[in-house]
Amino acid sequence: MFIDDPGRGRVAPPRAYVISAVIVVAAVTALFAYAFSTIQYGFNWPSVWRYRANLARGFQMTIIISLFSLGLSLLIGTAVGLAQRSRVIPLRQLARGYVELIRGTPLLVQILIFFYVVANAFGVSNRYVVGVLIMAVFSGAYVSEIVRAGLESIPASQIESARSLALSNRQIYRYVVFPQVIKRILPPLAGQLASLIKDSSLLSIIAVNEFTQMAREVNANTFSTLESYVPLAVGYLALTLPISLVTKKLERRFAYEH
Amino acid sequence: MNIEIAHLDKYFGTHHVLRDLSLQLDNVHALVIVGPSGGGKTTFLRILAGLEEPQRGEIQVNGRSLHFDDKSLREYRKHVGMVFQAFNLFPHMTALENIVLPLEKVHGIAPAEARDRAMDLLRRFHLEEHHHKKPGALSGGQKQRIALSRAIAIEPEFLILDEPTSALDPEFTGEVLDMILELREEDVHLMLVTHEMGFARHVADYLLFMDDGQITEEGSPNRVFDAPSNPKVRRFLDRVLKY
Numbered sequence: 001m002f003i004d005d006p007g008r009g010r011v012a013p014p015r016a017y018v019i020s021a022v023i024v025v026a027a028v029t030a031l032f033a034y035a036f037s038t039i040q041y042g043f044n045w046p047s048v049w050r051y052r053a054n055l056a057r058g059f060q061m062t063i064i065i066s067l068f069s070l071g072l073s074l075l076i077g078t079a080v081g082l083a084q085r086s087r088v089i090p091l092r093q094l095a096r097g098y099v100e101l102i103r104g105t106p107l108l109v110q111i112l113i114f115f116y117v118v119a120n121a122f123g124v125s126n127r128y129v130v131g132v133l134i135m136a137v138f139s140g141a142y143v144s145e146i147v148r149a150g151l152e153s154i155p156a157s158q159i160e161s162a163r164s165l166a167l168s169n170r171q172i173y174r175y176v177v178f179p180q181v182i183k184r185i186l187p188p189l190a191g192q193l194a195s196l197i198k199d200s201s202l203l204s205i206i207a208v209n210e211f212t213q214m215a216r217e218v219n220a221n222t223f224s225t226l227e228s229y230v231p232l233a234v235g236y237l238a239l240t241l242p243i244s245l246v247t248k249k250l251e252r253r254f255a256y257e258h
Numbered sequence: 259m260n261i262e263i264a265h266l267d268k269y270f271g272t273h274h275v276l277r278d279l280s281l282q283l284d285n286v287h288a289l290v291i292v293g294p295s296g297g298g299k300t301t302f303l304r305i306l307a308g309l310e311e312p313q314r315g316e317i318q319v320n321g322r323s324l325h326f327d328d329k330s331l332r333e334y335r336k337h338v339g340m341v342f343q344a345f346n347l348f349p350h351m352t353a354l355e356n357i358v359l360p361l362e363k364v365h366g367i368a369p370a371e372a373r374d375r376a377m378d379l380l381r382r383f384h385l386e387e388h389h390h391k392k393p394g395a396l397s398g399g400q401k402q403r404i405a406l407s408r409a410i411a412i413e414p415e416f417l418i419l420d421e422p423t424s425a426l427d428p429e430f431t432g433e434v435l436d437m438i439l440e441l442r443e444e445d446v447h448l449m450l451v452t453h454e455m456g457f458a459r460h461v462a463d464y465l466l467f468m469d470d471g472q473i474t475e476e477g478s479p480n481r482v483f484d485a486p487s488n489p490k491v492r493r494f495l496d497r498v499l500k501y
Contacts, residue, residue: 165364
């Protein structure tokens with residue numbers, strides 16, 4: 001009953017999905033209920049409830065930082081994605097080096113170095129600005145790979161055809177390449193936003209008052225660890241789950257159109 | 259159209275695709291190139307379309323010398339209409355937008371006028387009901403006819419067609435050949451590579467047979483088809499015309 005194998009013409013009835021979902025949720029809940037019961041944790045929700053405004057502020061800050069970083073990382077990612085295909089060798093190497101460096105090192109280390117060394121050297125002292133910059137630089141490397149893959153997915157024949165019509169290079173990108181790339185990379189970009197939201201939690205180590213930092217403060221004040229961090233998980237899920245659904249929808253739409 | 263080519267050489271890596279090719283044509287209206295695959299036909303056309311740069315050789319088309327820097331090539335391409343085997347329409351644009359884009363952005367025609375010109379063409383070739391459709395919703399034959407419309411909308415000096423029916427299901431070949439023939443009868447000049455031998459003979463006023471990067475036979479289509487002097491050409495024609 002719970003087997004779905006459209007390839008062999010076997011499709012499960014709709015009620016199978018409902019029953020299965022109930023069983024899965026029950027099983028996972030039971031597992032966690034058992035785990036919590038063994039640690040004999042006395043939940044103290046009222047102590048944390050008093051700090052709800054702080055958590056809400058942190059939640060807002062996380063959204064703001066993520067959106068600004070995403071905007072900036074789109075610019076960086078597009079520039080670097082194009083630079084990786086440039087005819088100029090140093091530009092290509094610079095872009096490649098940036099991507100490998102950022103993707104090959106932990107974000108935690110990047111945040112510390114950027115904050116204590118780079119930002120200091122250039123006299124940027126606002127933690128929020130630094131936070132946005134770090135996340136944008138970090139995410140930009142991933143966005144550039146998305147952009148590069150998008151550019152590479154456009155068949156050479158499209159560019160050829162545009163050239164044969166005497167469009168200039170700039171026009172080819174503007175009217176032929178980018179419109180097609182944007183449609184293709186929207187799903188992975190939405191996924192990148194979700195990653196960005198979660199990854200920004202690491203900014204708490206430089207005391208940016210985002211969602212995770214606020215939860216840490218609440219924990220420090222109340223000693224109610226789980227009561228501080230469970231809402232944190234729920235808050236992040238509330239942001240990432242809708243994005244994930246939108247991503248799936250975009251992917252389906254794209255698959256349908258092609 | 260007048261074409262003058264002297265000592266053209268083209269390599270892809272170590273592969274010698276065009277070998278010291280020379281050609282002089284005066285007042286040809288429909289140049290058709292036939293021959294076995296891999297003989298250099300497509301490369302030859304692509305060079306004449308300003309899409310490929312030869313390593314050596316001089317080319318003059320209608321009295322203009324071809325220079326292979328970006329700026330002159332772009333200028334040259336404004337006067338050439340190119341049709342590809344795989345249509346190469348822009349999939350994110352409607353049929354109409356595909357035709358209008360070069361008119362507006364390359365030839366500086368006002369949007370309303372560009373649209374009118376494109377719609378006139380679509381009407382003429384019985385495609386007006388498809389003007390708002392994207393290529394994904396069109397048949398191969400319709401796509402190629404729209405690609406042809408896009409190529410002639412710019413009123414080029416001549417059309418270059420690289421195996422325009424090779425990617426089509428047989429049921430759609432006819433409509434595309436009909437359209438090419440109609441253009442030919444209006445005296446749109448064309449250069450065509452094709453494997454449709456009957457059509458080649460019908461449409462051409464000058465025929466080139468290319469093999470192994472060289473022109474092995476040239477002349478009027480009747481002469482080349484009926485009495486080829488080169489035994490290789492005779493064998494090839496015997497094979498493809500057998501059934």
